[in-house]
Amino acid sequence: MTIASRKERQKEELRTKILQTAKELFMEHGFEQTSIRNIAERIEYSPTTIYLYFKDKDDIFHALHLEGFRLINQYFRALEHVADPFERLKAISRAYINFAIENGEFYDLMFIIRSPINALKKEDDAKWEEGMRAFGFLINTIKECIQKGYFTGMDPEILAFTVWSMVHGVCSLEIRNRCDVVSELNRENLATKACDTIIQILERMHPKSLQ
Amino acid sequence: MTIASRKERQKEELRTKILQTAKELFMEHGFEQTSIRNIAERIEYSPTTIYLYFKDKDDIFHALHLEGFRLINQYFRALEHVADPFERLKAISRAYINFAIENGEFYDLMFIIRSPINALKKEDDAKWEEGMRAFGFLINTIKECIQKGYFTGMDPEILAFTVWSMVHGVCSLEIRNRCDVVSELNRENLATKACDTIIQILERMHPKSLQ
DNA sequence: TTAATTTACTTAACACCGTTAAGTTTGTTA
DNA sequence: TAACAAACTTAACGGTGTTAAGTAAATTAA
Missing domain, CATH: 1.10.10.60 (Homeodomain-like)
Known part of the structure; x- marks a missing residue:
């Protein structure tokens, strides 16, 4: 043998x-x-x-897709020890944007590029599992936030998707070069500034007593 | 002649x-x-x-790009009469997402596709003007919000970019089919639900007195 | 040890793409 | 009617993903 x-x-x-x-x-x-x-x-x-x-180019796409999710989960794993869920949520947002900036082409592949993501979602697929691990981390964090009195009355899953959307929006505008509308002065580290703004918005929406 | x-x-x-x-x-x-x-x-x-x-395919791209911006400005023009700036901001968000859903391929072209948006931004360009009109509408609305006591201490331009990012994130995840992470049940009208959530977040971040 | 067979790889081709140089047709002007 | 300019086409270049058919080498079987 x-x-x-x-x-x-x-x-x-x-x-x-x-x-x-x-x-x-x-x-x-x-x-x-x-x-x-x-x-x-x-x-x-x-x-x-x-x-x-x-099998074809898409097959390579999927293999790299999986690698990308493994990588982003590495970014997230470092935050599992953050005890306070709201702090963890903020940290996740920042980590996500860092991942996007540091691995632009990976990010593109994972979340922007048009490609047959079909034939996915089958249980056989490791990629789906990695993707769900990442999103699951976000959902659980948000659920903990809700338990602590944040985001009262909101649906955890939809809120998780919404928060993801917000940071994804920043990343994809950055990666696909749609930032020219803002003045030169503000353009430096725009993604980071926008992320900070999102965090500010999330913080301000809560009664002082919680913070 | x-x-x-x-x-x-x-x-x-x-x-x-x-x-x-x-x-x-x-x-x-x-x-x-x-x-x-x-x-x-x-x-x-x-x-x-x-x-x-x-000149080449990019030239066609740019011509359609311009058309797209003219179209989205039509969506926005209908909201100019909304007197209250915060209500207008909410209406803009909803209109933006409607534009994206109703004109997916246009949206793709304008805000997602990778293409030489370079050689743009020159004053000669009508496209740049249409783009700036759209973004300008958002910025002005936000400035008015700030004057009325909303978003105190925030930079209008960065905030405008951030709000744009948030709704763009929803649209681009929808258009590029990255919504499968959420359960079947929540997937219906997910973009609209996420938009509503964003609006809720913006509303909640303000002291009751303002609303 | 030699013949048969499987495995690993390559050559050549198909049908597409954006783009350009050169040639042709057409309509207008002199 | 000849010269010319404008409008359009043919043919080609170098690129793409992909496949069918062929080759060479390594392994197995006789």
Whole structure:
């Protein structure tokens, strides 16, 4: 079984190499601008070889999608120890925006790019699990906030989606370069400033007694 | 001068036809999926003819971009008569989301798609003017809100950008199909629900006396 | 040890894309 | 009627994702 296992290992290695090269390239030029031929050239294989390891370009997309969610969950895991749920919510917002700024192309892939996210959501999919872990962390934090008297009367799931939307809006306008409407002066660290504003808004909506 | 003017009129007509066909096609299949060749086929001209009327595909992009901003400003114009600035702000948010839902592909083009929005911002550009009119409406509304005691101590421009971000986030998650994380039950009219939540948050952040 | 077979990979091609250079048709002017 | 300019087309370049068919090497079986 040594030969078979060696072969399997080698196959796994090449698969990983393709994925890593794909990641490198799309970090440099974005996913849309990265072609199968580009990847093939860099790993010194013919383009068709890639199709022996991935069904199509979407398959590579999904693999990187999963990696992205694993990465963002790393950002979040560091915040699990924050005891106060409202503080944790604020920290999550900041971490999310940091993730987006530090991994723009990943963010693009995960939340902006148009792609068959279909055939997803099946239980078999690890990606869905990672995605739900991230969103679940947000939902649970918000549920704890509500238990503590914040956001009274609001639906946790819809509120979680709304908070996500708010920070996502900041990130996607930043990444897709729609920030030119604001003056040069305010444009520096605009995403961070907008995130701070969101946090301010969330803080102000609560009676002083809570804070 | 009758001949020359007729020719000029005809040229203008074909230009308009190209643009209208482009609009039709990208409304059906999205901008990225609409090719010069598709447009050419539908208007029964050779693909190269289009290049006599538009420099390149980006040029068509920009023309449609302008149309989109004219359209969203129509949505906004109906709200100019709303006297109370805070009510107007709420109405703007709702109108913005309605625009996005009713004109998904336009919205995509204007605020999501990656494209050389560069070489923009020059004063010569009508598009920039339409864009600034829309954002200006939001900024002015927020300034009025601040004068009335809302959002005390906040920077109007950054706040305007933040509010825009918040509703844009909702729209872009909806348009790019990232809403599957929420349960089936809440998924109906999710964009509207999230918009309502944003409005609730904005309302709650103010002392009762103001409302 | 040699023949058969499986595995891993490549070549060549298809149908598309945006774009351009060169050529053709058409209508207007001299 | 000849010259010219405008409007439009043909053919091509270099790129894309993807597939069918072919090759070379490694492994298995005789």
